Amino acid sequence: MAVKFSMLPFLFIFFVLVVGNDKKSSPFVFIKHLEGAEKGTKSQGLDNLRQYLARFGYLNYCFAPNDQENYFDEELEAALKRYQINVTGKLDGPTVSQMMKPRCEVSDYQTHQV
Numbered sequence: 001m002a003v004k005f006s007m008l009p010f011l012f013i014f015f016v017l018v019v020g021n022d023k024k025s026s027p028f029v030f031i032k033h034l035e036g037a038e039k040g041t042k043s044q045g046l047d048n049l050r051q052y053l054a055r056f057g058y059l060n061y062c063f064a065p066n067d068q069e070n071y072f073d074e075e076l077e078a079a080l081k082r083y084q085i086n087v088t089g090k091l092d093g094p095t096v097s098q099m100m101k102p103r104c105e106v107s108d109y110q111t112h113q114v
Contacts, residue, residue: 026100028052038090041072053079057107
């Protein structure tokens with residue numbers, strides 16, 4: 001006697017375990033809590049934003065811990081404006097969403113060190 005079974009439970013488990021669990025965290029999730037930052041803001045994590053913008057060619061920056069790392073200054077604003085499509089100079093929702101998307105490690109364009 002042949003055993004009959006439904007594929008439905010197996011498909012459900014596959015969907016839940018494989019497809020539904022595809023919630024890979026962005027390595028740039030730190031940016032989310034900085035949403036709303038603009039020139040003049042002092043906030044923990046702005047040094048990470050500087051590193052992000054430098055990594056992808058928008059800012060000449062070498063990490064050297066100091067009090068200004070977490071201050072949103074003119075240099076950081078200019079780099080953010082170079083990154084933005086709809087230029088506001090503020091770390092707004094659309095910019096944060098774009099920054100959190102997965103991407104390769106290749107710079108968007110080359111900065112020239114002097």
